Amino acid sequence: MALLPQEIIRRKRDGAALSQEEIAAFVAGIADDSIGEGQVAAFAMAVFLRGMARAEAVALTRAMTESGQRLDWQGLDLPGPCVDKHSTGGVGDKVSLILGPLVAACGGYVPMISGRGLGHTGGTLDKLDAIPGYTTAPDVDRFRQTVKAAGCAIIGQTADLAPADKRLYAIRDVTATVESIPLITASILSKKLAAGLQGLVMDVKTGNGAFAATVEEARALAESIVAVAGGAGLPTTALITDMNQPLGSTAGNALEVAESVAMLKTGQGDARLRELVIALAAEMLVLGGLAPEAAAAAQQAEAALTSGAAAERFGAMVAALGGAADFVERSDDYLPKAPVQRPVAAEAAGRLTACDTRAVGLAVVELGGGRRRVEDSIDYAVGFSDLLPLGSAVQSGDPLAVVHAATEEAAEAASRRLQEAFTFGQTVEDAGGPVVRQRITAADV
Known part of the structure; x- marks a missing residue:
């Protein structure tokens, strides 16, 4: 042939x-x-x-994985499994910052290869870049040693990991071929397989702030990833989760780090964010053989979060990758702050019945918290804090959020965007829906 x-x-x-x-x-x-x-x-x-048929997608994934270096954790004699999670992206999605240390505190090892913001969605690496000194591009040896010492390390894709994916993705990005399920599947999984994982959990977002607008689209992608990963030898489960409103109470890099650190330190925070972190942690612990089933795994994760054990792992990771050793204790002193901070007032009374989540993400980009072009620099301090969840009752003039901006003009423009993003009504039925919509396993595909 x-x-x-x-x-x-x-x-x-x-x-x-x-x-x-x-x-x-x-x-x-x-x-x-x-x-x-x-x-x-x-x-x-x-x-x-x-x-592509499933067999083709498996072959594409394997070939892209083998196009570069594959990490091998055997020589480090890690006493636990290497497991990871990947999200398809959303607004306010700081789950990885809490989840990686949490699973590490439960005995797992999390070598997480993450990405930067794309379009209206925030990127985990951009959030970590808000931490002074933290390096998202260490050499492989430092990456491996950080995983061994802290139990987790969140970094960017190196030039040696799945280089075929890096080139193919750059071309897809400018040729209107990003939204292909086989190509998305191979892109995600080639990097994860190259990272030497023993288990992967996918967080596939659905809703108006997600790549997959409908649950049906999200399920098609989730089933493809779970099936192809299994075919390539990587046990994988997927959760389809809600992105019809920002995840957590913040959107913007330093603000999301601050929210994550607060949850790690106190064990408490936004209910939807916390629920999703525990659900994903439970899946990772079961996949890694660290818990017999989901309920026991969730209890284990709860204990690690509320005890402060996860916060210790996060602090160890930050210090090992160049940040301050006391970052967790003094994060407020280290994180950048915007010069303009003021409330965004509701223009009507009622309940928040819907949110244009993509518009919220674009408002953060307009503030300077994301990129319009690859070469753009980011203002890590800007964004929104104290975002109200759907279902909240407000009076006219009540704050919907606090905007953090570089100038008054930018704050005013972002405030208008946020006001327009919310829909007000009198009643809310099942506002936003459950955060976890469906669970997909190998048995489902």
Whole structure:
């Protein structure tokens, strides 16, 4: 069978199922630049339009995983399993900052490869960059040693991990081929498989602030990831979770770090955020064999959060990756603060019945808390705090949130965006819905 790039593209264009050999050859050409950008773009569009069977998606995932370095934790003699979680992204989603240390406090090891903000969604790495001194791009040895010492390390994708994915994603981003379930699946899983995991939990967001607007779209992606991960040898479960309102009471990098640290220190905080953290932790502990079933795992996670054990792991991770050793105790002294902070007033009385979550995320971007272009710098101090959850009753003039901005003009513009993002009514039935909508396991696919 011909392995010429143009023949592989033609076969996929015409709807044929590609062989493992064809996929491996094409991915190798992506990784070593022997296949040109035009051909990579054409391949991405062919997959976008024609799709891939599960066997093809497994082969694509494996080939992208093998395009670079694969981490091996065997030599460190870790006494617990390597497990991780990945989210499809949302507004106010600071779950990883709490979850990684929490699972570490329960005996797991969490080598988390995270990303930056994309569009209206915030990125975990951008949040961590708000911590003075924290390096999100350590060398592999420092990454490994941090995982061993602290139990968790959250860093960015290195040049050596799944390099084919890095190039393919950059081309997909500018050729309108991002929203392809096989390509999304392979992109996520190739990095996770390269990280040497023994178990993965997916947090697939659904709602007006998510990539998957409907539960049906989210389920299709979740089922693809769970099935392909299983086919590639990585046990995976997925939770489909709500993104019809910001997650937690903050949106903006330093503000989200502060909210996360507060929950780690006190064990308390926003109810939906806390519920999701415990649910994801329970899934990770069961996958890693650290608890027999979900209820026992949730109790274990609750104990680690309320005892302060998770906060200790977070502090150890920050210190090992260049931050202050007393960051958890004195985070308020270290995190940047915006010069303008003022309440955003409700323009009507009633209950908050709906939220345009994407608009809230874009308001943070407009404040300078996200990027319009890859090369843009970020103002880590800006965003919103004290965001009211759906169902809250307000009078006209009551604060919906506090805006944190660099200038009065920026604060005024962001305030208007936030006011327009909320819908007011008199009654709320099941405002926002449950935070965990569905659970997908290998048995479901």
